[in-house]
Amino acid sequence: MKLTVWTYEGPPHVGAMRVATGMRDLHYVLHAPQGDTYADLLFTMIERRDHRPPVTYTTFQARDLGADTANLFKTAAQDAYDRFKPQAIIVGASCTAELIQDDPGGMAETMGLPVPTIPLELPSYQRKENFGADETFFQIVKALAKPMERTKQITANLIGPTALGFRHRDDIQEVTALLSDMGISVNVVAPMTSSPADIARMGAAHFNVLMYPETAESAARWMERELDQPYTKTVPIGVGATRDFIAEVAAISGNEAYLDTSRLRLPWYSKSVDSTYLTGKRVFLFGDGTHVLAAARIAQDEMGFEVVGMGCYNREMARPVRAKAKEMGLTATITDDYLEVERVIEALQPEMILGTQMERHIGKRLGIPCAVISAPVHVQDFPARYSPQMGIEGANVIFDTWVHPLVMGLEEHLLHMFREDFEFHDAAGPSHHGGHARKPEDGGGPAPQPAASPRSLSGKMNEGSVIWLADAEKELKKIPFFVRGKARRNTELFATERGVAEISVDTLYEAKAHYAR
Numbered sequence: 001m002k003l004t005v006w007t008y009e010g011p012p013h014v015g016a017m018r019v020a021t022g023m024r025d026l027h028y029v030l031h032a033p034q035g036d037t038y039a040d041l042l043f044t045m046i047e048r049r050d051h052r053p054p055v056t057y058t059t060f061q062a063r064d065l066g067a068d069t070a071n072l073f074k075t076a077a078q079d080a081y082d083r084f085k086p087q088a089i090i091v092g093a094s095c096t097a098e099l100i101q102d103d104p105g106g107m108a109e110t111m112g113l114p115v116p117t118i119p120l121e122l123p124s125y126q127r128k129e130n131f132g133a134d135e136t137f138f139q140i141v142k143a144l145a146k147p148m149e150r151t152k153q154i155t156a157n158l159i160g161p162t163a164l165g166f167r168h169r170d171d172i173q174e175v176t177a178l179l180s181d182m183g184i185s186v187n188v189v190a191p192m193t194s195s196p197a198d199i200a201r202m203g204a205a206h207f208n209v210l211m212y213p214e215t216a217e218s219a220a221r222w223m224e225r226e227l228d229q230p231y232t233k234t235v236p237i238g239v240g241a242t243r244d245f246i247a248e249v250a251a252i253s254g255n256e257a258y259l260d261t262s263r264l265r266l267p268w269y270s271k272s273v274d275s276t277y278l279t280g281k282r283v284f285l286f287g288d289g290t291h292v293l294a295a296a297r298i299a300q301d302e303m304g305f306e307v308v309g310m311g312c313y314n315r316e317m318a319r320p321v322r323a324k325a326k327e328m329g330l331t332a333t334i335t336d337d338y339l340e341v342e343r344v345i346e347a348l349q350p351e352m353i354l355g356t357q358m359e360r361h362i363g364k365r366l367g368i369p370c371a372v373i374s375a376p377v378h379v380q381d382f383p384a385r386y387s388p389q390m391g392i393e394g395a396n397v398i399f400d401t402w403v404h405p406l407v408m409g410l411e412e413h414l415l416h417m418f419r420e421d422f423e424f425h426d427a428a429g430p431s432h433h434g435g436h437a438r439k440p441e442d443g444g445g446p447a448p449q450p451a452a453s454p455r456s457l458s459g460k461m462n463e464g465s466v467i468w469l470a471d472a473e474k475e476l477k478k479i480p481f482f483v484r485g486k487a488r489r490n491t492e493l494f495a496t497e498r499g500v501a502e503i504s505v506d507t508l509y510e511a512k513a514h515y516a517r
């Protein structure tokens with residue numbers, strides 16, 4: 001058992017639903033207790049789809065458990081077929097149904113429905129949503145895709161986009177444009193937008209573009225093996241990654257590398273003098289592995305930020321995220337426990353967090369600006385406007401999104417210079433936090449907690465073990481509030497490690513010199 005308040009991912013059958021809902025003419029018969037239909041709301045409310053997901057739930061109740069739940073499943077499957085007449089059906093169990101072991105796959109097979117029925121084995125107690133999506137897509141491709149003659153023109157399949165994917169809708173459009181500029185057209189986009197008949201003709205493409213490893217890597221590998229289709233390894237999020245992606249596509253397809261940069265604004269925007277104050281901003285990155293890896297490269301190479309910490313919640317991506325963190329001199333935080341993420345953020349005191357909806361909450365609590373780079377996300381991150389993350393326009397969108405939550409350069413300057421001013425005094429906080437923002441307390445920097453006594457840090461410091469002398473406290477306040485929390489913690493750590501009980505102005509500067517080294 002594990003005490004959990006927030007989860008980054010849903011159970012694996014939600015991943016299967018994301019695949020089914022993204023597709024057309026496919027139906028999902030899900031053996032599940034009454035109440036599991038809550039998952040419909042993810043699609044109808046958060047993604048604002050105008051149709052119910054193509055899912056039939058058996059919705060068994062307590063009184064059904066004494067009777068024949070297996071028959072309940074068969075009736076539901078037959079009804080679903082009769083009503084929706086899909087081209088194919090996927091069948092599976094939710095967490096509770098997994099416990100009663102009715103074997104939906106086996107039962108569906110004995111029913112002899114006139115369309116392919118694809119059984120799903122999703123271990124709800126070991127794996128999660130992304131695994132569910134990846135496995136479901138893999139099973140669908142394995143059941144339906146066949147080797148076939150290649151298209152005359154060079155074509156690619158775009159694989160990985162699903163329902164409820166962070167910006168998948170617009171990423172498809174952007175990647176399609178990148179390929180089209182190189183003279184490559186798209187054969188099938190799957191699972192999102194495709195039907196089982198489309199899946200059956202995926203083998204006609206010359207190669208696959210793996211847009212999201214989390215949801216399509218198994219299928220990509222299978223198609224490489226069985227259909228002889230290579231797949232791209234670079235995810236085109238960020239300017240550098242988009243260029244690498246184009247080079248990779250050129251190498252695979254034999255077509256000339258071409259990237260239309262006439263609409264690309266990120267490089268000049270981040271080079272322009274107004275962005276100078278962004279240099280060295282300390283950021284913390286968290287989310288799914290793919291988006292975090294992309295963000296790390298953009299943050300460091302394209303925005304000039306300093307990445308002070310990074311991690312992901314999906315252990316399937318732990319290895320590449322660890323490797324990237326190591327390359328950047330960091331230790332990756334691989335966890336699905338948001339309390340652990342919060343502890344790491346609190347200790348690192350970044351000036352900005354790039355994360356998920358959860359990190360927005362953490363950022364709000366700690367008074368640290370945050371931008372969203374990855375699912376899980378809320379309704380505002382399924383925007384009406386065109387907002388890709390990939391390709392040229394994606395880079396423009398990312399620049400705007402990341403800079404928005406930060407204190408603008410001029411305001412940063414005013415907050416520093418006019419600490420006594422009625423508008424720019426410390427307690428007023430930055431303007432983008434609004435009039436009701438929690439006020440950064442006197443000495444604590446971004447973290448709006450009581451700062452009078454030193455806090456415990458990584459267990460190395462005990463409550464009350466060091467005190468700040470009045471002069472030192474005053475000197476500390478001269479440091480701009482958004483970096484003051486970090487200065488306070490570093491100084492306390494420095495003092496504790498040296499057995500210094502009182503922090504004077506000298507200690508403050510010694511610590512500063514020490515950490516500047």
Ligand code: SF4
Pocket residue numbers: 011032033035036094095096097
């Ligand atoms: S079966 Fe799984 S998803 Fe459904 S209510 Fe139970 S725990 Fe939640």
